[in-house]
Amino acid sequence: MARWVAGLDGCRGAWAGALIDLDDPARWRCARFPRVIDLLDGPEAPVSVGIDVPIGLPDRVSGGGRSADRAARALLRTGRSSVFPMPPRGAVYAASYDAAKALSRAGSEPPFAPSIQCWNILRYVREVDELLRARPDLATRLHEVHPEVAFFRLNGDRRLAAGKKGPARLEGLSARRALLIAAGLPEALIRSAPPTGVGADDHLDAMAALVVARDILAGRAEPLPNATERDSYGLPIVIWAPAAP
Numbered sequence: 001m002a003r004w005v006a007g008l009d010g011c012r013g014a015w016a017g018a019l020i021d022l023d024d025p026a027r028w029r030c031a032r033f034p035r036v037i038d039l040l041d042g043p044e045a046p047v048s049v050g051i052d053v054p055i056g057l058p059d060r061v062s063g064g065g066r067s068a069d070r071a072a073r074a075l076l077r078t079g080r081s082s083v084f085p086m087p088p089r090g091a092v093y094a095a096s097y098d099a100a101k102a103l104s105r106a107g108s109e110p111p112f113a114p115s116i117q118c119w120n121i122l123r124y125v126r127e128v129d130e131l132l133r134a135r136p137d138l139a140t141r142l143h144e145v146h147p148e149v150a151f152f153r154l155n156g157d158r159r160l161a162a163g164k165k166g167p168a169r170l171e172g173l174s175a176r177r178a179l180l181i182a183a184g185l186p187e188a189l190i191r192s193a194p195p196t197g198v199g200a201d202d203h204l205d206a207m208a209a210l211v212v213a214r215d216i217l218a219g220r221a222e223p224l225p226n227a228t229e230r231d232s233y234g235l236p237i238v239i240w241a242p243a244a245p
Contacts, residue, residue, distance in 0.1 A: 002027070004044035005217060007209025008036060008051040009147065010124045011202040018189070018206040019044050022214065025186050030203065032195045036131055040138060048217040050145035050209035053124045055132065056230065056237030057089040061108040068239040071224035072149050075241070078159055082148045084118040089231075092122050092129070133233050145212040146239050147205035149224070153241045154179040154211070164201035176204045182245060183211045208242075215242045 006019040014034050021027040021044075033039045040049065056066070064070050065085040072083045086092075087100065088107035091114060094100035100122070101113035114122075132139050151160060155175075162172035180190045185207060194203035215221035220243035229237040 002044070003217075004046040005210060005213040006039055006044070006046040006049045007145075007206040007211070007213055008033070008039060008049060008053075009202045009205040009209060010052060010121060011198050014197065015039070016195070016198040016202040016206040018203070018210045019046060020185070020189065020210060020214075022217075028186060028189045030189070030192055030195055030198075030206070032197045036128060036142070040141065046213070047141060048213040049142050050211075050213035050216070050240065051128065051142055052145055052147055052205060052209055053121070053128050054086045055128060055139075055142070055144040056235040057086065057092055057125070057129060058237075059089050059107070059232055061086070061088050061104075061112075063109075066237050067225050067227075067229045068144070068237050072146055072239045075149060075157070075224060076152055076159070083146060084115065084121070085112060086125075087112075087114045087118070092125055129235075132235055136234070139235060143213065143216055143240050144236075144238065145209045145241075147208045149239060149241050150208040150212050151176055151179055153222075153243075154183055154208075154245055156245060164204070169201075173200055173204060176208070180204065180207050180211065183242065185211065212240050212242045216240055218243075 003022040004019055009016045014032050017033045017039050018030045069083050087104035091100040091104035094103050097119045104113050105111040160175050162168035164172045177190050181187055194200055222241045224239045
């Protein structure tokens with residue numbers, strides 16, 4: 001019986017996805033999914049999915065944000081800026097950026113407003129939050145990950161020298177492919193062309209999320225932090241890191 005695991009990363013209004021059958025690693029596929037549920041209820045019905053999106057939203061933010069975000073920043077150290085501070089739930093569901101900033105300042109201590117980069121990903125956060133509140137059974141299959149945390153861990157808890165964008169982009173993408181190969185993913189999967197509408201960086205981030213999903217299923221992944229906090233809807237607030245290489 002097939003055991004599929006998957007990774008999802010937000011991309012240009014949809015989701016970059018990577019899936020693999022753990023019982024037959026030659027069976028894999030990558031695709032662009034319009035919605036998260038399209039993968040979860042798809043033909044493979046993956047038993048474990050890593051997704052690069054915050055799960056579990058605080059009603060009020062204090063002390064630097066969610067415990068998971070603080071733990072991820074502490075791990076990344078110099079790369080901590082890649083973990084956006086998540087605003088309170090009311091700001092996530094705001095109708096406009098100006099409203100989100102006002103609601104975030106009112107619901108945080110010390111007050112802060114989300115960056116425009118954070119605002120631009122909140123549509124993904126809302127999609128997953130609404131899905132898990134409507135179908136709480138999916139919380140046992142869908143797990144929050146962070147690609148930079150995953151690659152940092154796969155690199156021996158060291159920051160990669162080159163990023164995924166900018167002048168050193170090709171070097172950065174190559175280094176990430178090498179880490180995914182070392183983590184045990186098939187080279188054919190890692191070197192596959194991104195699906196139409198998916199960038200090369202999102203393609204690899206989805207595979208990093210897949211590695212974490214695999215390690216969660218095997219009981220090898222590390223929760224950040226160790227003590228899982230839950231929001232007012234019972235959703236876990238934890239970022240999962242893959243097993244150390």
